[in-house]
Amino acid sequence: MLKLLSLLAILPYLCHSLPATTPDLTPGRTALDNFPLIDGHNDLPYNLYSKLKNQISKFAFDSDLSNDTVFGFQACKSCFTDLERAKKGKLGGQFWVAYVDCNPSNYSTIVSRSFEQVDVIQRLIKKFSDRMQFVTTADGILDAFKNKKIASLIGLEGGHSIDNKMALLRQFYDAGVRYMTLTHTCNLPWADASPVDDSNNSPEVNLTKFGEKIVLEMNRLGMLVDLSHVSHNVMSRALDVSKAPVIFSHSSAFTVHNHHRNVQDDVLEKVKLNQGVVMVNFYTAFVGNDNATIDDVIKHINHIVDKAGIDCVGIGSDYDGVSSVPKGLEDVSKYPDLFDKLKEQNPERWTIANLEKLAGKNLYRVFKSVEAVRDQLATSMPDESLIPDEDLAENTASVGVLPTFISIVISAIILKL
Ligand SMILES: *[C@@H]1O[C@H](CO)[C@@H](O)[C@H](O)[C@H]1NC(C)=O
Ligand SMILES: *[C@@H]1O[C@H](CO)[C@@H](O)[C@H](O)[C@H]1NC(C)=O
Ligand SMILES: *[C@@H]1O[C@H](CO)[C@@H](O)[C@H](O)[C@H]1NC(C)=O
Ligand SMILES: *[C@@H]1O[C@H](CO)[C@@H](O)[C@H](O)[C@H]1NC(C)=O
Ligand SMILES: [Zn+2]
Numbered sequence: 001m002l003k004l005l006s007l008l009a010i011l012p013y014l015c016h017s018l019p020a021t022t023p024d025l026t027p028g029r030t031a032l033d034n035f036p037l038i039d040g041h042n043d044l045p046y047n048l049y050s051k052l053k054n055q056i057s058k059f060a061f062d063s064d065l066s067n068d069t070v071f072g073f074q075a076c077k078s079c080f081t082d083l084e085r086a087k088k089g090k091l092g093g094q095f096w097v098a099y100v101d102c103n104p105s106n107y108s109t110i111v112s113r114s115f116e117q118v119d120v121i122q123r124l125i126k127k128f129s130d131r132m133q134f135v136t137t138a139d140g141i142l143d144a145f146k147n148k149k150i151a152s153l154i155g156l157e158g159g160h161s162i163d164n165k166m167a168l169l170r171q172f173y174d175a176g177v178r179y180m181t182l183t184h185t186c187n188l189p190w191a192d193a194s195p196v197d198d199s200n201n202s203p204e205v206n207l208t209k210f211g212e213k214i215v216l217e218m219n220r221l222g223m224l225v226d227l228s229h230v231s232h233n234v235m236s237r238a239l240d241v242s243k244a245p246v247i248f249s250h251s252s253a254f255t256v257h258n259h260h261r262n263v264q265d266d267v268l269e270k271v272k273l274n275q276g277v278v279m280v281n282f283y284t285a286f287v288g289n290d291n292a293t294i295d296d297v298i299k300h301i302n303h304i305v306d307k308a309g310i311d312c313v314g315i316g317s318d319y320d321g322v323s324s325v326p327k328g329l330e331d332v333s334k335y336p337d338l339f340d341k342l343k344e345q346n347p348e349r350w351t352i353a354n355l356e357k358l359a360g361k362n363l364y365r366v367f368k369s370v371e372a373v374r375d376q377l378a379t380s381m382p383d384e385s386l387i388p389d390e391d392l393a394e395n396t397a398s399v400g401v402l403p404t405f406i407s408i409v410i411s412a413i414i415l416k417l
Contacts, residue, residue: 028340031339034352036145037360065084093152093153131149132150136153156177164392178222180218181226181227224370245275252300272309279363311357
């Protein structure tokens with residue numbers, strides 16, 4: 001009898017070790033303990049500019065700001081980020097975004113203001129260096145993770161910031177910028193932005209020869225080419241031209257929700273060949289409608305996997321760049337819920353290993369590959385090309401030269417998407 005009882009007592013443990021019959025109950029969030037979750041896009045630095053004029057000496061980034069009188073939910077529709085909630089959210093790496101508006105009425109200060117945004121990111125990281133680590137290399141991300149700090153990288157949002165100059169592209173690289181989004185919502189003399197894909201607009205310059213040279217100079221420098229915000233043609237052309245895998249730092253899937261900021265299927269197929277990464281944006285207007293939920297975000301993630309493969313998907317929330325986020329992903333503390341839910345809904349696809357890819361391994365692989373291409377190109381000379389006059393004449397929004405004709409300025413001044 002005793003023998004039988006003790007056998008019964010160990011029975012559950014015996015069963016537990018039979019792999020074929022036992023479902024894997026490991027929560028999806030475990031992936032975020034194994035490999036850093038690297039978010040491609042957070043606009044907190046823009047909020048620091050608009051609310052504090054970048055004066056961060058009293059900014060309590062290391063406390064929970066949910067109810068803060070400046071950065072809390074009540075006070076600020078586009079504020080979702082602080083280090084307390086990021087810790088809950090298991091955030092392992094973040095591209096902090098240097099962005100200034102591309103409104104033609106203040107072109108003359110675009111470059112200086114862009115460097116001010118790079119500067120405030122650097123100061124923020126220094127001020128909170130017990131929780132953040134400045135990173136400019138792929139392996140730096142892993143080092144920060146080992147140190148239990150948020151790997152903190154800089155992304156530059158919008159080619160308007162380089163004033164049509166290779167020299168400025170290089171100087172931003174030297175300042176630590178590791179991706180540049182080719183455009184924001186304004187057309188540039190060398191690249192169209194996504195609003196041209198709306199039915200009442202039309203493509204203008206695509207990616208010009210000079211635009212192609214900018215992509216190649218980014219390849220030479222080891223700067224990631226970010227194709228969020230550009231037009232469909234420019235995405236496609238840049239994918240043809242780039243010698244390294246590209247990223248979409250904050251874009252979702254067009255087939256799931258028809259919006260010009262999302263990535264169309266033919267481009268996703270090219271991303272599969274290029275082995276780049278599309279980092280899914282959480283903004284309700286891109287993933288669905290005002291009532292979008294975490295489940296809509298999951299649809300976008302799965303669609304990108306269907307078309308581009310499991311190696312080409314990532315996370316690019318756009319927290320602090322948008323005014324409305326899905327139910328279930330209310331702030332930076334919620335990422336683990338997304339990983340749990342993916343695994344619950346589709347455990348075959350979303351193994352822990354695949355969730356690690358989504359979290360950061362794919363972006364890490366792309367970054368390594370971008371560094372390898374840079375090393376291969378180490379003997380090629382810096383590009384001394386100047387923007388040709390015909391690019392400036394043909395187009396619309398040229399930085400420094402007051403445009404004769406202003407094409408598209410979506411009022412991304414308060415809200416910058
Ligand atoms: C913020 O306020 C809400 C509602 O009063 C409360 O439930 C929550 O605990 C507060 N959070 C913090 C961090 O103070
Ligand atoms: C740029 O110009 C717009 C329109 O005049 C203005 O609303 C905005 O505040 C300006 N931005 C800066 C940084 O001066
Ligand atoms: C623009 O880019 C697309 C995508 O690569 C290409 O099919 C098209 O021919 C280009 N158009 C021009 C005018 O270069
Ligand atoms: C969102 O949900 C509310 C309440 O159910 C509904 O009235 C509204 O029409 C929905 N909005 C959209 C854009 O579907
Ligand atoms: Zn954006």
